[in-house]
Amino acid sequence: MKIAIIGTGYVGLVTGACFAEIGHEVICVDCDEAKVKLLEDGGIPIYEPGLEDLVRKNVKANRLRFTASTQEGVEQSDAIFIAVPTPPLPDGSVDLSFIERVARDIAAAMDGYKIVIDKSTVPVKTGEKVAETIRRYCKSQVEFDVVSNPEFLREGFAVEDFLKPDRVVIGVQNQRPVAAMKEVYGPLNAPIVVTDINSAELIKHAANSFLALKISYINAISILCEASGADVTEVANGIGMDARIGRRFLDASLGFGGSCFPKDLSAFIKISEHLGYDFNLLKEVQRINTHQMDRFFKKILDTLWVLKGKKIGVLGLAFKQNTDDVRMSPAIELCQRLQNEGAELQVYDPEAMQKARAILENVTYVETMDQVAEGCDALVIATEWPVFRELDLQKARKVMTHPILFDGRNLFDPLEMERLGFIYKSIGRGR
Ligand code: UDX
Secondary structure: OEEEEEOOOHHHHHHHHHHHHOOOEEEEEOOOHHHHHHHHOOOOOOOOOOHHHHHHHHHHOOOEEEEOOHHHHHHOOOEEEEOOOOOEOOOOOEOOHHHHHHHHHHHHHOOOOEEEEEOOOOOOOHHHHHHHHHHHHOOOOOOEEEEEOOOOOOOOOHHHHHHOOOOEEEEEOOOOOHHHHHHHHHHHOOOEEEEEHHHHHHHHHHHHHHHHHHHHHHHHHHHHHHHHOOEHHHHHHHHHOOOOOOOOOOOOOOOOOOOOHHHHHHHHHHHHHHOOOOOHHHHHHHHHHHHHHHHHHHHHHHHHOOOOOOEEEEEOOOOOOOOOOOOOOHHHHHHHHHHHOOOEEEEEOOOOHHHHHOOOOOOEEOOOHHHHHOOOOEEEEOOOOHHHHHOOHHHHHHHOOOOEEEEOOOOOOHHHHHHOOOEEEOOOEOO
16 A cells, blocks of 8 residues: 655654555655655664664665655555654643644645544544544545554564554544555554544553553552562562463553653543543552652662762663663653762663763763773662663672662562672562
């Protein structure tokens, strides 16, 4: 099929490259001409495992190209995916101005029947508004269908998630676009859920909120574990083996972050409010998440007492493993809190240091993870990069002023850490 993707952020670029990979002819549109030029020259504006190879391969095969012209994208495609940002407004609700703008641009460029598919995360009932907008701004005789097709891509695993999805959700107003949408996703051989647009839009917010709830749930359990001498990892394993619960997203941590969960939770609370329901359960999910960061920070304060003049090494700046993304990163928030107390920071992240530099100043960025412990009063693990498990702990212990390690991601075994001579504080492990 001929496909246009409007917006080449994380979602748009991964979607475009993967559609090309499964055989479609894809044109990616972005209003940022510098980005289009970079992509045309073979550059990738983000770190996402596997993406660069995929883009290069499909550009070479003439299945993927880039343009700054929405008109060109629309004219040359049968299916047009909207993948533009839907950032939060100060009150937590969603800024839909990019979606509205794109809907108008698509309408103005439409020259025949098109399927307009929303992939951006939007409040329920947005599809109705998009259809209304297109109808208002398009040439009167042109026919179109609006579809909701939410994405469930995790950063760092986006290509894998796209090519091997648990399910593809397709929300439609009528049956006309269903066959074409099934053709678009056919090569993936994935389960396809066809539903109405409002349900599809709700599925996205309901899924992300549920996953955030799962993390807050285990983080709340971690408090009980600390108070009782139990181990949260054991509890997670024990409850996770129940197929109705599942082990994934039960890793206790210093809290979730990123560009999706915090934003989607706030948005869903607002959406519910508009629909007349006070979603207190989700407010509690947010509260537990903030509390978890407070608790971790307090552990550091209680142990080190005064932070002023102390040197702390921080491993991890990205909001999670496998990404260079530092937006709403708990690691960055923690660094800033430590700095506010007067601590001197020495930091390392395998991928996120370049992006961190723009928001985290007056810290020493070191080149390797082994350098981070040098001369430190304490070490903090803030991101669950698997490579941190390979840290040479004996060496770290030798170069540190004091062997104290705060593990916000439970990467190490408490008994082993004790054996190595560390004062080791992690999450929800009371022993
Ligand atoms: C999420 C959803 O998983 C994805 O389906 C959606 O499309 C976008 O939002 P993402 O934000 O990339 O993806 O990250 P995810 O892997 O879900 O992690 C979110 C946050 O939760 C991270 O800060 C991560 O460290 C934290 N987390 C995750 C935990 O603290 N514990 C866990 O068990 C899992």
